[in-house]
Amino acid sequence: MVSLAATFGRGAMTNHWRDIRHADLILINGANPAEAHPVGFQWMMRAKLDRGAKMIHADPRFTRTSAVADKYLRIRTGTDVAYFGGLINHVLRNNLYHDEYVRMATNAAFVVAEGYSFDEGMFNGFDPQRKTYNAAEWAYETGPDGFVVLDIDHPRSVLNLMRAHYNRYTPEMVERITGIPRTDFEEVAKLVGETGKPDKVMTIVYAVGLTHHTTGVQLIRSGALLQLLLGNMGRPGGGMNAERGHANIQGNTDHAISWDILPGYLRIPAPGQQNIDDYLARSASKKLRPNSLNFFGENYRKFLVSLLKTWYGESARADNDFAFHHLPKPAADASWLSIFDAALRGRMEGLMLSGMTATSIGPDSNQVLQALSNLKWLCVMDSYATTSSEFWRAPGIEPSNVQTEVLLLPATHWIEKDGSFTNSGRWVQWKEQVLPPEGEARHDHWMLAEAFMRVRTLYERDGGTYPSPVLQLTMPYRDPRRPELDEIAQEINGRDLGTGQRLATFAALKDDGTTTSGDWIYCGHYPESGNLAKRRDGIQDPARNDPTGMGFYPNWAWSWPLNRRVLYNRASADPAGKPWDPTRPGIAWDGAKWTGDVPDYPATANPADQASPLPFIMTSEGMGRLFSNGVADGPFPEHYEPVESPVDNPLHPHQSATPVAHIYLPDRFGSRREFPYVATSYRLTEHEHYVTQHVDQLVALQPEAFVEVPAELAREKGIATGDAVRVSSKRGKLEVRAVVTSRLGPLTIDGKKVYQIGIPIHWGFVGINTGQHWLANALTPFVGDASSRTPEFKAFLVNIEKL
Amino acid sequence: MFMDVSRRHFLQLGAVGVTPLGFDLAEATKVKQRLRIEGATVSRTICPYCAVGCALLAYTKKASDGHVELLQIEGDPDSPVNEGRLCPKGASALQLAISRRRVESPMYRAPGATEWAKVSWDFALDKLASNIKASRDRTFVTTDGNGNVVNRCEGIAFAGGAAFSSEEGYLATKLMRGLGLIYLEQQARV
Numbered sequence: 001m002v003s004l005a006a007t008f009g010r011g012a013m014t015n016h017w018r019d020i021r022h023a024d025l026i027l028i029n030g031a032n033p034a035e036a037h038p039v040g041f042q043w044m045m046r047a048k049l050d051r052g053a054k055m056i057h058a059d060p061r062f063t064r065t066s067a068v069a070d071k072y073l074r075i076r077t078g079t080d081v082a083y084f085g086g087l088i089n090h091v092l093r094n095n096l097y098h099d100e101y102v103r104m105a106t107n108a109a110f111v112v113a114e115g116y117s118f119d120e121g122m123f124n125g126f127d128p129q130r131k132t133y134n135a136a137e138w139a140y141e142t143g144p145d146g147f148v149v150l151d152i153d154h155p156r157s158v159l160n161l162m163r164a165h166y167n168r169y170t171p172e173m174v175e176r177i178t179g180i181p182r183t184d185f186e187e188v189a190k191l192v193g194e195t196g197k198p199d200k201v202m203t204i205v206y207a208v209g210l211t212h213h214t215t216g217v218q219l220i221r222s223g224a225l226l227q228l229l230l231g232n233m234g235r236p237g238g239g240m241n242a243e244r245g246h247a248n249i250q251g252n253t254d255h256a257i258s259w260d261i262l263p264g265y266l267r268i269p270a271p272g273q274q275n276i277d278d279y280l281a282r283s284a285s286k287k288l289r290p291n292s293l294n295f296f297g298e299n300y301r302k303f304l305v306s307l308l309k310t311w312y313g314e315s316a317r318a319d320n321d322f323a324f325h326h327l328p329k330p331a332a333d334a335s336w337l338s339i340f341d342a343a344l345r346g347r348m349e350g351l352m353l354s355g356m357t358a359t360s361i362g363p364d365s366n367q368v369l370q371a372l373s374n375l376k377w378l379c380v381m382d383s384y385a386t387t388s389s390e391f392w393r394a395p396g397i398e399p400s401n402v403q404t405e406v407l408l409l410p411a412t413h414w415i416e417k418d419g420s421f422t423n424s425g426r427w428v429q430w431k432e433q434v435l436p437p438e439g440e441a442r443h444d445h446w447m448l449a450e451a452f453m454r455v456r457t458l459y460e461r462d463g464g465t466y467p468s469p470v471l472q473l474t475m476p477y478r479d480p481r482r483p484e485l486d487e488i489a490q491e492i493n494g495r496d497l498g499t500g501q502r503l504a505t506f507a508a509l510k511d512d513g514t515t516t517s518g519d520w521i522y523c524g525h526y527p528e529s530g531n532l533a534k535r536r537d538g539i540q541d542p543a544r545n546d547p548t549g550m551g552f553y554p555n556w557a558w559s560w561p562l563n564r565r566v567l568y569n570r571a572s573a574d575p576a577g578k579p580w581d582p583t584r585p586g587i588a589w590d591g592a593k594w595t596g597d598v599p600d601y602p603a604t605a606n607p608a609d610q611a612s613p614l615p616f617i618m619t620s621e622g623m624g625r626l627f628s629n630g631v632a633d634g635p636f637p638e639h640y641e642p643v644e645s646p647v648d649n650p651l652h653p654h655q656s657a658t659p660v661a662h663i664y665l666p667d668r669f670g671s672r673r674e675f676p677y678v679a680t681s682y683r684l685t686e687h688e689h690y691v692t693q694h695v696d697q698l699v700a701l702q703p704e705a706f707v708e709v710p711a712e713l714a715r716e717k718g719i720a721t722g723d724a725v726r727v728s729s730k731r732g733k734l735e736v737r738a739v740v741t742s743r744l745g746p747l748t749i750d751g752k753k754v755y756q757i758g759i760p761i762h763w764g765f766v767g768i769n770t771g772q773h774w775l776a777n778a779l780t781p782f783v784g785d786a787s788s789r790t791p792e793f794k795a796f797l798v799n800i801e802k803l
Numbered sequence: 804m805f806m807d808v809s810r811r812h813f814l815q816l817g818a819v820g821v822t823p824l825g826f827d828l829a830e831a832t833k834v835k836q837r838l839r840i841e842g843a844t845v846s847r848t849i850c851p852y853c854a855v856g857c858a859l860l861a862y863t864k865k866a867s868d869g870h871v872e873l874l875q876i877e878g879d880p881d882s883p884v885n886e887g888r889l890c891p892k893g894a895s896a897l898q899l900a901i902s903r904r905r906v907e908s909p910m911y912r913a914p915g916a917t918e919w920a921k922v923s924w925d926f927a928l929d930k931l932a933s934n935i936k937a938s939r940d941r942t943f944v945t946t947d948g949n950g951n952v953v954n955r956c957e958g959i960a961f962a963g964g965a966a967f968s969s970e971e972g973y974l975a976t977k978l979m980r981g982l983g984l985i986y987l988e989q990q991a992r993v
Binding site for chain 2: 361393441462492
């Protein structure tokens with residue numbers, strides 16, 4: 001999500017599932033939607049069957065997605081920057097980009113400040129001591145008016161720097177890095193290049209096959225750059241479509257169960273930010289062009305103050321900076337890897353896990369088990385026993401040696417409570433409570449609220465360290481120990497404290513403490529008229545429910561922001577407001593207002609008016625960012641090898657991996673001599689991570705752990721399907737059966753034969769099938785992306801032996 | 804001739820009357836549904852697995868003793884997302900909902916113990932609250948080495964939420980930040 005926010009201004013799938021049917025070309029990378037999102041995949045098939053769209057699948061494995069694709073490219077895992085880079089080079093070199101769109105909607109013409117450099121794999125601004133870049137050094141040239149200088153022909157224009165950066169990504173180089181034969185690549189490049197025309201649209205679909213790398217953010221940004229160049233952002237059938245893998249990962253990212261943000265993607269303050277002014281100076285973007293709307297930056301204070309007012313009520317006043325001092329200010333990264341690193345170092349006392357099992361899901365499971373053993377206490381809230389609740393008696397662990405105190409609290413299921421799920425496409429869909437809680441099970445939020453209220457009572461009774469925020473946090477629910485989700489939904493929406501009315505839009509939020517909103521991007525989903533996420537005007541009556549015929553179904557649920565179905569849709573129309581393709585309109589200017597989808601733009605801003613805002617309203621540029629300093633590892637994406645790789649980087653062998661990967665010491669990386677094969681992990685259709693080990697029908701369909709081994713490697717090793725094999729990395733091993741397959745073939749990488757081994761993730765030591773105690777993540781490396789700190793689950797080195 | 808009839812066409816034929824098989828499929832379907840879900844309450848929910856967000860219809864009946872029985876879960880044919888379709892996981896959602904494998908009561912495992920002990924909610928929540936308070940008091944930093952007010956709890960982490968309702972997730976964030984937590988994570992990264 002970091003990468004889309006750094007490029008377009010918001011971190012979310014830009015279009016929605018049904019919209020994919022409008023595409024002419026579907027580029028699928030780092031995803032296997034036919035198996036991992038089968039029902040969403042129907043919209044790709046509709047595009048193919050109904051409008052003859054072409055589907056290109058680049059993946060290490062030939063999957064069911066590849067089976068129906070028009071072209072399958074076997075790619076080495078983690079090298080998609082080179083693949084997209086080659087496509088970008090093809091588009092730039094042959095001037096196939098959508099020129100009018102690029103000028104209207106991207107920062108191609110922005111002049112970059114002197115000092116920018118890229119040499120032998122290193123950008124300017126590197127601090128060798130701290131092993132980080134100072135991204136502020138990737139700046140624009142500013143004119144006497146204080147705004148960025150525009151000159152698309154300047155040698156340091158973004159477009160020209162981009163040409164220089166990408167001219168190294170020739171088809172030969174793409175082949176050397178990715179293993180995709182040059183002729184296959186060129187065939188795909190030709191198809192992609194054709195979508196730079198106004199009447200053609202390409203979509204890019206991806207999932208965690210792009211995010212789970214030390215270069216994950218740049219893998220995604222590469223696709224985003226290609227989409228901007230081809231004019232495919234903001235348009236129906238276009239976009240960057242991130243397929244989220246859990247029912248409500250989107251909603252709970254929006255609501256900031258993430259160390260680095262507050263609800264609505266406000267940044268968590270840093271220690272040096274001692275008041276709201278300091279905080280805004282570092283967090284809220286400033287406009288870089290006179291008619292950049294810079295909506296987020298300009299309104300940041302309103303969103304923050306409304307949040308503080310929601311959380312601290314009467315204790316948040318103008319004269320105490322709205323209790324800004326109550327917000328915790330982390331000194332350093334506090335994401336997943338850092339939680340377990342702190343535990344390994346004995347600095348973490350307690351961990352609460354809810355519907356998520358650390359033992360199975362994090363990288364380097366053996367180290368995670370050690371980390372859990374180091375805790376004073378662990379509280380697992382779940383419907384089923386998990387590999388975390390049972391970690392103290394995991395195979396190989398002697399329970400009497402584990403001093404961690406463990407609680408397992410029975411939680412209700414999704415079907416035993418109401419509330420909303422936000423899907424990948426940002427549709428907030430309310431669900432009804434179908435069943436009463438089973439037995440003694442309680443809702444997660446009741447457990448948390450009750451625990452919090454008991455902590456409050458302890459502080460009231462005994463005092464303690466800095467009790468004020470615990471005592472002052474608002475709990476304005478009929479029963480603070482058992483809040484209703486409907487009450488919380490209203491709190492998230494927010495209200496005008498003067499009138500007491502719920503707000504219909506975040507445009508009404510104020511920075512003076514007279515409004516509340518728990519998450520500004522959800523403001524408007526629950527206005528006075530009721531909860532719009534409950535709406536169900538669906539496809540049985542398309543004439544009434546889909547007035548544009550574009551499949552927006554505006555009265556089915558509600559999507560953030562403001563029920564907009566396609567983000568950045570101003571860019572779906574030309575400078576005059578006419579849709580680039582009238583057969584697939586997003587929004588259109590009718591002479592007085594914008595019509596169609598809910599405009600991502602002021603509703604009555606006349607495109608003929610020179611003063612009207614630039615198209616990307618969320619960025620300080622007003623434009624989509626081809627060049628961006630919103631990422632930690634470079635303003636343009638660059639191919640770096642995974643931290644464990646079978647080859648040196650053909651582009652710059654002395655800077656093979658990214659210099660800014662988030663490494664924890666001592667590292668546990670293996671060498672290519674000991675571990676000669678590339679491995680990648682993935683899901684199967686029949687399982688959802690680990691919880692489905694408790695579902696009889698699904699366990700019956702996929703009963704046993706296995707690894708997929710390429711046929712040629714299997715012949716070399718004398719391995720047949722069904723044989724027991726040991727797969728090992730520097731960190732651990734699996735002993736499971738082999739499935740010998742031609743789905744994984746050998747690749748030629750920089751002249752060297754490279755094999756990839758496939759590892760489904762779903763098994764552990766808890767579930768219906770006992771004895772399946774192999775954790776796939778025992779193999780994966782404990783290292784994170786520089787910007788997002790996402791671990792490198794998808795590319796690492798292993799060895800394989802027949803047992 | 805039958806082999807050339809697509810499934811969709813087949814169903815359409817069924818809808819107007821007699822199918823190529825020679826019987827009225829619509830009637831047959833109706834009878835089956837009558838047996839299964841006649842008089843049932845229909846509720847709208849959403850699939851708990853991936854993030855496509857398939858809409859589900861859940862059929863329940865309340866017995867005279869108050870027990871609510873879940874009879875059937877199927878795709879909602881009115882949804883613009885799934886149009887009634889489900890994958891193997893969604894189609895077996897009933898087995899996730901109703902299971903003999905659920906955790907039955909709060910469980911406690913003391914340091915070094917080799918077995919779980921069944922405990923009351925009151926015991927479990929008191930234990931959790933006192934652990935939170937003790938760890939918070941021990942690891943809370945009000946001012947850092949540079950004199951900055953930071954008000955953070957460094958010794959407790961919370962992770963979870965990808966299966967929460969959004970409103971639960973929001974409350975979790977609010978409560979954890981209220982306690983001063985900085986280590987917060989869900990499944991966006993892992």
